[in-house]
Amino acid sequence: MNGDADEPADASADLDPVALEVLRNQLEGIADEMGEVLVRGAYSPNIKERRDCSTALFDADGRLVAQAEHIPVHLGAMPAAVEAVLDRDPAPGDAFVLNDPYAGGTHLPDVTMVSTIDSDGEILGFAASRAHHADVGGMAPGSMPAGATEITQEGVRIPPVRLVDGGDRVDDVLDLFLANVRNPEQRRADLRAQRAANDRGIERLEELAAERGDERLRAAFDAVIDYSRERTVAEIEALPDGEYRARDALEGDGVTEDPVEIAVTVTVDGAALSVDFAGTDEQVAGNVNAPLAVARSAVYFAVRCATDPDVPPNEGCYDPISVSAPEGSVLNPEPPAAVVGGNVETSQRVVDVVFAALADAAPERVPAGGQGTMNNLTIGAGGREGFTYYETIGGGAGGRPSGDGLDGVQVGMTNTLNTPVEALETEYPLRVERYALRPDSGGAGEHRGGLGLVRSVRVLADATVSLLTERRRTAPSGVAGGEDGLPGRNLIDGEPVPAKATREVDAGTTVTVETPGGGGYGDSGDRPPEAIERDAADGLVDREE
Template identity: 55%
Template sequence: MDPVRLEIFRHLLAAIAEEMGAVLRRTGFSPNIKERRDYSCALFTSDGELVAQAAHIPVHLGALPLSVQACREAFPELKPGDAVLLNDPFRGGTHLPDLTLVSPVFVEGNLLGFVASRAHHADIGGMAPGSMPLSREIFQEGLIIPPVKLMERGRPNPAVWELLLANVRTPDERRGDLRAQLAANERGVRRLQELAATYGLEALQAAFSALLDYAERLMRTLLQTLPDGTWHFEDALDDDGIGEESLWIRVALTIAGDTATIDFSETDPQCAGSLNAVRAITVSAVYYVFRALLGYDVPANAGCLRPLRIVTRPGTLVDARPPAAVAGGNVETSQRIVDVLLGALAQVCSDRIPAASQGTMNNLTIGGLDPRTGRYYAYYETLAGGAGATPDADGTSAVHTHMTNTLNTPVEALEYAYPLRVTHYAIRDGSGGAGRHRGGDGLIREIELLAPAQVTWLTERRRRAPYGLAGGAPGQPGRNLWIRRDEVRPMPGKISFQAEAGDRIRIETPGGGGWGPPA
């Protein structure tokens, strides 16, 4: 295809995914969607290959193709107006709060492809508000949804809606956010149909194929610039919240010509707690790292993965088997997989790899009865931290890194929506690692409860610091504090407890590692 025409199609398709995200944000009901923007949107071929995406959440986007594949297998004869909902991590999902909605796109009776949106819902039931508990099996984490038709030929499936809303603490929020996802998908369907009407169905399908092939060629070209060989790296998660043992993730990276094999076979077995990641998450992390390594403007699609062979051993932390608990695998283990991959690549092309970033999403959930309304609320947030320094620049402070790409919940929005008050919010000065280039600093966020609530922390890098590179110092680990009547209690990285009105919850997030020896 003519390169100018190919570039036009590339941006047209990416713009559709971005517009889907704008619709989802503007019509979303919960602060988690409309403020934090914890969602992702993408387009797929009729075979389920990712062909275009918005600049949303990496851990969502790399796993979405498996969700589309699960929908195609469950419903091989989808019709116009259908919309399939799922969240089952063992059938293409990531963890239960991430609800995925897949819609087919038909043009003149022919299946052109699919659009999909994935959004993190602040509660999907389970043993703790926010559905991010310290669980031992997936059944404790919330409602498990296999591929089901939320909409059929443009009409709601009332049984599915009623079943879902009866199993969550905040049904009005869930209804509103799901309707926002439906609106986003409908916009994507309409825009693809308009493109097909303008350029023709065959031309659009040819553009899909050409973009996938182009991304594959670019990835193969990148790999050919790297030396052949095998490199090893390992890093550990602090613990699983059940025991105190470190959990090791190990990779063997082999580059041979224009291909790479990423082998996680020596990773520790799946754990008793919720830090198990399904294979879809591991694929997401690999896709993110190698897509970022390209270093220049290329299509973000499934073609990037074609030269990569990803090896996992079933029953391990990076390829968990049911009924393993997985709530934290999506948010925490995904970050450590990235750290391990970057550590291996630092031995291959050290001049292009940053030191470790904070390595956690600092998950905080608070939930209970809101005395203002007499109804349940569930607040969920991931908190920013320090980015790792690069070979030519200091790390950024107080930023979401790697597998997450959300914003914070603004103080005004948080205090309006929940019985909470933010008493302190600042950069954690000096928490970044020293080096020729310093790691970015973490942040401090302190929240006062205005009513009794259950608090859950699911955080990492509290015992093991983010590593520096090339002689740079590690960043400072994070800290979790529970302040009761002016008594400051240090808390574990993973814990769930009942707190009272007037208690304060304080998180100090990790800094990024430094790069190069300090002056």
């Protein structure tokens, strides 16, 4: 079937640079196709419209081989999910589902499916998909409550369990999950889409194995990982050796508004780069605790940005980088700590603090501070007519050495689209009153910071509103003489509410999120006159000169 008997003893001997590049692109193409199947097959707007999902391929040892360029916080943490599945002795024909942050997950709404890819009765690799489900139970619709103090309040917790056993679906597992969530039929459809995505990955990789041969394909796995490792090592070796430190803080944990400090020491030593979060605060009562896999994911993203983002992302990019955080800290919590905000908000702050540390090592590659938050807005209601709307809202990117920051974009660990107004108003009892750029929110500089957004939503039914946000009291920082961006604001019927809040609201209430602008880069006195005129003509600034 797969032509192994005709292969040379050393299958890698046929992998010249051209053949390797072809195979690498084929693998990445499979991951991309998996993502398209997931988006097309999903039911909830959070996946089909916002594309809050990710797909990837792993080898039989659980090493990341190829990924679609989806959500950074999903992908960098996904190897932990495959590792957790490997601990459960997977067999050919199995598919596992999980969301437990203490067993391979990130936060409970991110449900991961890991399926075996088989050849001649042996596991050749794994197809994995991760999608943010709009509700997985818990104390508030949407499963993103601001005031959660333990993980059981955030939803149903699923360790790695077989959803498919030897090719047969395990209905008991599916029934247990659906009995503990709101909108169960929507969850069923989204899980079906994830399985279809994984099945497409299985089909395509099995076709590739039949065409190329198992051993040649395994050799390609090794070769693409080695290639990325070599390029990453070269990038790290180009950085000056030394220790680089930085500190930053979260604006409360959802229970109190006391700052939660994150400290980092980045050590560059030849071909190795280590990131140590010693000095970070102990885990907190609220939900900004982040599993170590999430912290690793943020580190990988920041290092990749500060070196060469074009290095093919796989296990080879991660091998030269070590990440540690004290046990029981906010970046390596112990159960039953709540974590739903850690995945979305603490991951953003980890990016900021690692960027700040790397700024001395690679100043030409590190931008000014971006909005530093995902601006999580959840609106929902229970009951037979219940609904769950979830969105992360874009803001300003930081100015860069080479140009202005981008306006109204997702920054850092998220990479989603917005929910189109037409889709939002069709699907939910909501009406968008305003959606616009926020003038003058970007920090001034030679290269100005990107502008934040204003999104106002009128709630047309009694509902629960949850906000998990950051950079409401502390501004995104300017660098190299640039000015800070404007902090964000959360308003309910025009009245300010804290960065993290859950509120019961009546029909007719308006919820407004004003997102932060990015920091500026360089002295504003060096900004070209034509750029200043363009900003004014485009209505991007309204300050009085």
